[in-house]
Each structure stands twice: as C-alpha cells, then as structure tokens.
Amino acid sequence: MTRTPAGSARERILDTAFRLFYAHGPRGVGVDTVIAESGVAKATLYKHFPSKDDLVLAYLDKVDQAWFGALRAAARDAGDNPREQLVGMFDALVGACRREGYHGCAFINTAAESPTGSPVHARTVEHKNVVRAWVTDLARRAGAAEPELLARQLTLLLDGGLAGGVLDGDPALAEAAKRSARALVDAALG
Amino acid sequence: MTRTPAGSARERILDTAFRLFYAHGPRGVGVDTVIAESGVAKATLYKHFPSKDDLVLAYLDKVDQAWFGALRAAARDAGDNPREQLVGMFDALVGACRREGYHGCAFINTAAESPTGSPVHARTVEHKNVVRAWVTDLARRAGAAEPELLARQLTLLLDGGLAGGVLDGDPALAEAAKRSARALVDAALG
DNA sequence: AGGCTAACAGACAGGTCTGTCTACTGCGCC
DNA sequence: GGCGCAGTAGACAGACCTGTCTGTTAGCCT
Numbered sequence: 040m041t042r043t044p045a046g047s048a049r050e051r052i053l054d055t056a057f058r059l060f061y062a063h064g065p066r067g068v069g070v071d072t073v074i075a076e077s078g079v080a081k082a083t084l085y086k087h088f089p090s091k092d093d094l095v096l097a098y099l100d101k102v103d104q105a106w107f108g109a110l111r112a113a114a115r116d117a118g119d120n121p122r123e124q125l126v127g128m129f130d131a132l133v134g135a136c137r138r139e140g141y142h143g144c145a146f147i148n149t150a151a152e153s154p155t156g157s158p159v160h161a162r163t164v165e166h167k168n169v170v171r172a173w174v175t176d177l178a179r180r181a182g183a184a185e186p187e188l189l190a191r192q193l194t195l196l197l198d199g200g201l202a203g204g205v206l207d208g209d210p211a212l213a214e215a216a217k218r219s220a221r222a223l224v225d226a227a228l229g
Numbered sequence: 230m231t232r233t234p235a236g237s238a239r240e241r242i243l244d245t246a247f248r249l250f251y252a253h254g255p256r257g258v259g260v261d262t263v264i265a266e267s268g269v270a271k272a273t274l275y276k277h278f279p280s281k282d283d284l285v286l287a288y289l290d291k292v293d294q295a296w297f298g299a300l301r302a303a304a305r306d307a308g309d310n311p312r313e314q315l316v317g318m319f320d321a322l323v324g325a326c327r328r329e330g331y332h333g334c335a336f337i338n339t340a341a342e343s344p345t346g347s348p349v350h351a352r353t354v355e356h357k358n359v360v361r362a363w364v365t366d367l368a369r370r371a372g373a374a375e376p377e378l379l380a381r382q383l384t385l386l387l388d389g390g391l392a393g394g395v396l397d398g399d400p401a402l403a404e405a406a407k408r409s410a411r412a413l414v415d416a417a418l419g
Numbered sequence: 420a421g422g423c424t425a426a427c428a429g430a431c432a433g434g435t436c437t438g439t440c441t442a443c444t445g446c447g448c449c
Numbered sequence: 450g451g452c453g454c455a456g457t458a459g460a461c462a463g464a465c466c467t468g469t470c471t472g473t474t475a476g477c478c479t
Contacts, residue, residue, distance in 0.1 A: 048456070064342045066256055069436060080457045085438065143341065150395045151338035152254045164396050191405040199389025205340045206354050215381040219413055226412040238426065259466055270427040275468070 049087045051077040056098050061145050065095045066152045095149065095159055102145040103166050109134065110170065114177070121181035125174070125193060125224050129217035132200045136213040143205030144198065170194060181228060189227045196220055239277045241267040246288050251335050255285045256342045285339065285349055292335040293356050299324065300360065304367070311371035315364070315383060315414050319407035322390045326403040333395030334388065360384060371418060379417045386410055 055077035059068040070091055074081050088094040109131040117127020135141055142148070146163040153159040171194045178186035178193075200216040203209075245267035249258040260281055264271050278284040299321040307317020325331055332338070336353040343349040361384045368376035368383075390406040393399075 063344065066342060067344070070438080071436080078457095081438085081459080082440085083456055086455085089438095091437065142345070143337075144392070147333075147337070147392050147395055148341035151333065151341040152256060154253065154257070155332070160396070167393075167396060188405060188408070191401065192409045195389040195393065195402065195406055195409065196385060197389070198393050199385040199387070202334070202337050202392035203357075203385065203388050205337055206350070206357060211381065212385065215378060216385055218378070219382045219385065219409070222416040223409055223412055226416065260468080261466075268427095271429080271468085272470085273426055276425085279468095281467070 048079055048083050052079055052084055052087060052094070053097055053101060056094055057101055060095065060098050060149075061102070061142060062140065064148055064152055065091075065098070070094075092158060096162055099146065099149065099159065099162050099166070103169075106131075106135075106145075107166075107170060107173075111173075121177050122224060122228060125177050125181060125189075126217065126220050128174075129197070129200075129213065129220050132197060132216055133210060133213040135201070136204060136208045136210045138208075141204050141208040143203070144201035147198070147202050148205060167194070167198075170197075178227075181224075183227050185227070189223065192223050193220055196223075238269055238273050242269055242274055242277060242284070243287055243291060246284055247291050250285065250288050250339075251292070251332060252330065254338055254342055255281075255288070260284075282348060286352055289336065289339065289349065289352050289356070293359075296321075296325075296335075297356075297360060297363075301363075311367050312414060312418060315367050315371060315379075316407065316410050318364075318367075319387070319390075319403065319410050322387060322406055323400060323403040325391070326394060326398045326400045328398075331394050331398040333393070334391035337388070337392050338395060357384070357388075360387075368417075371414075373417050375417070379413065382413050382417075383410055386413075 052073065056068075056073050059073060059076065070081070070084065073094070074084055077084075084094070088097060110128050113131035113134070114124035114128040116130065117123045146166055150160055150163040171190050174193055175186050175190035178189040183189045196216045196219050200213055203212050242263065246258075246263050249263060249266065260271070260274065263284070264274055267274075274284070278287060300318050303321035303324070304314035304318040306320065307313045336356055340350055340353040361380050364383055365376050365380035368379040373379045386406045386409050390403055393402050
C-alpha cells in the first residue's frame with residue numbers, strides 16, 4: 040500500500056473535493072471535475088467513494104474536523120477560564136473570515152442544496168449538535184444559570200457569522216459577533 | 230390581458246417557482262417541473278422569464294418583499310418606540326420558524342449554490358444591505374451610540390436564526406435570538 | 420368575419436451529470 | 450515467471466436540464 044505516497048489517491052480525491060465543494064457547493068461540481076483536478080481515474084474515485092454522496096459526507100467530516108478543531112483551538116488560546124473561552128472561540132470565526140476564499144459555512148451551504156432528511160442533512164444536524172453540546176458544557180462550567188440557553192445564543196451568533204460569509208467575508212461581521220458574544224456572556228454571568 | 234384571471238400565467242409561474250425553489254433550492258428544481266406544477270406551457274414561461282436565472286431573480290424579489298414586509302410588520306406591532314421595535318422585529322423570525330415547511334433563509338440558501346459575483350449573489354447582498362440599513366435607522370432613532378454596530382449585531386442574529394432554519398425549525402432558536410436581541414439592545418442603550 | 424395576442428402542447432437539440440464497464444499498466448510477492 | 454492489486458484511461462448508458470421551435474386553440478377587438 041506504499042507504492043505511492045501514503046493513501047495518495049484517496050487523499051488527493053478528498054483534498055480536491057474539499058477545495059472544489061467548498062468553493063462551488065457539492066452540487067456545483069461534477070464528479071468529472073473532481074477526477075480531472077485530482078488526476079485520478081474515475082474507477083479509483085468510485086472505488087474509494089461508492090457514490091458522490093459518500094464523497095460529500097467524507098467532505099463534511101473533513102470540514103467538521105477542521106472547524107470544530109479551530110473552535111477548540113481558539114477557545115484554548117483564550118486561557119483556562121471557561122468564561123473567556125466562550126468569547127475566545129469567536130476568534131475562530133474572525134480567522135475564518137480573513138482567510139482567502141472564505142465562503143461561509145460549508146454545512147449550511149451543503150444542507151441548503153440537499154433535501155430534508157437526506158444523509159447530508161442528518162450529518163449537518165449532528166455536527167451542529169456536537170458543537171452546541173460542547174458550548175453548553177463550557178457555559179455550564181462558566182457557571183451560567185441557563186447553560187443551554189447561553190449555548191444556543193452563542194451558536195446562533197456563530198451560525199449567523201458563518202452564514203453571512205457566503206456573501207462577503209467582511210471581518211466587521213466577525214468582530215460584531217465577538218462583541219455580541221461578550222455582551223451575552225456578561226449578561227448571563229453578571 | 231384579462232382573458233384569464235389577472236396576470237394569471239405569470240403569477241402562477243412565480244407562485245409555483247416560489248414554493249418549489251424555496252423547498253428544494255432553485256438548482257434542485259427543473260424548469261420542466263415548474264411548468265408541470267403551474268400548468269403552463271414552456272413557451273409561456275420563457276416569454277415571461279427569458280431564462281431560468283430571471284425566474285430565480287423574480288423569486289428572490291418576491292422573497293424580499295415577503296420577508297422585509299414581515300420584519301416591518303413585526304416591528305410595527307411592537308409599538309412606536311424604536312427600541313421596542315428592534316426587539317419586536319424578531320417576532321417575524323419566531324413566526325417564520327413556526328410556519329409549515331420553514332426551510333431557512335431563501336437568500337442564503339440560494340446564494341450558497343450560486344457562483345460568487347453572479348446576479349443572484351448581487352441581489353442577495355443588496356437585500357441584506359437594505360435590511361441592515363433599515364435596522365441601522367431604527368437603532369439610530371433608538372439613540373444607540375454606535376447604530377451601525379448594533380444593527381450589524383442584530384442582523385447577525387437574524388441571519389443566524391434564519392440560517393439555522395435549514396436544519397430544524399426549532400422555535401427555541403428564534404426565542405433564543407429574541408432574548409439575545411433584548412440583551413444586546415439593553416447593553417447598547419443602557 | 421378576420422386578425423391579433425396570449426397561451427397550450429410537446430417534440431427536439433445539445434449539453435451535463437452520475438455511475439458502470441472494459442482494457443491496459445506497473446509494482447510487489449510468492 | 451506468474452499472480453494479484455491499485456491505479457490509469459476513456460468509452461458508454463441513461464437520466465436530466467435548459468432553451469428553441471412548430472403547430473394549435475381560444476378569446477377579444479375592429
């Protein structure tokens with residue numbers, strides 16, 4: 040299995056899909072394009088991903104890792120205080136907005152073009168739930184009276200900031216989100 | 230022009246497109262489906278809307294009227310006080326979440342599947358700007374020190390609430406948004 | 420009556436999409 | 450050498466999509 044650089048084909052496909060799917064939406068990119076750009080044979084793609092939907096799901100998993108990872112890293116960088124972490128995680132949003140080619144929330148964008156109830160849809164709901172559960176835990180440790188509410192409010196802000204990114208990656212948006220977060224955390228924790 | 234009920238064909242097409250496009254995304258609905266469901270000939274559709282893109286733009290205009298109208302109505306219902314109106318407009322979000330078939334923000338969903346820089350994209354940016362300008366005016370009349378910031382924060386909440394609706398129309402989401410709005414308005418206006 | 424207009428009905432062309440299939444290549448291992 | 454495996458290359462089927470074109474129908478106005 041080491042004939043070519045470790046897992047080469049599969050990874051090349053997934054990397055290419057990640058880039059193209061995020062830029063144009065999964066529906067806006069044909070399998071042929073993914074094949075051409077990743078320099079892979081069609082049979083190889085369908086060997087690793089039996090259908091395009093499987094590729095899209097793998098893409099979403101990759102996005103989940105990246106985004107959730109960025110959130111936790113930003114929170115970690117804000118120090119050990121859960122309260123500061125709740126605000127600090129918004130730096131992940133600021134960073135995302137600054138990044139070249141920023142195009143909003145991959146999950147929301149993908150869910151928008153997938154029928155309700157599809158696997159893609161379910162995966163997106165799952166992702167959002169995982170993130171919200173993590174924020175809820177932070178809120179609880181920060182001593183919020185209603186951690187579920189605070190988490191809901193903060194993830195709402197995150198989603199808003201992410202969603203708006205489809206239009207323009209204005210960093211003012213992310214900054215406004217962070218200031219909102221600060222205000223909400225202050226209001227909730229006194 | 231009154232051979233059939235006023236503007237019948239055009240309106241039937243637009244109504245059908247509105248329903249189908251919102252439910253499945255413009256890309257997920259073929260022109261043939263719109264034709265079949267609206268009981269119209271293909272030539273008639275292409276007479277009123279030279280291309281599918283034109284139909285999509287007309288759809289967005291219809292959405293704009295409906296949503297912006299709902300926002301203003303909700304604000305009006307909150308009374309004459311601009312401060313209360315800033316919070317009251319979130320009732321439009323609550324109402325939208327409750328509605329059967331709620332599927333998030335039509336603009337964001339559509340923009341997600343359209344290439345950056347396309348007419349559809351531009352129309353969406355325009356819509357968001359108009360709404361934000363209106364909110365900014367409200368914030369200014371409410372006496373906010375930084376009306377642009379407050380408006381940005383509140384529209385962020387609106388977008389977050391709308392965007393999240395692609396996943397589930399949980400009214401808890403809209404309620405959380407409204408409570409956030411209250412907190413932000415209180416923080417900004419003392 | 421005759422002409423105009425809006426609409427209906429549906430075939431058709433040309434392109435794109437997903438997914439399958441056949442044939443070939445190069446490498447490691449027994 | 451011979452076998453298997455992973456990958457390459459690309460033709461192909463079948464569906465679907467946009468947009469065009471031809472022909473027909475029915476009401477309104479003069």
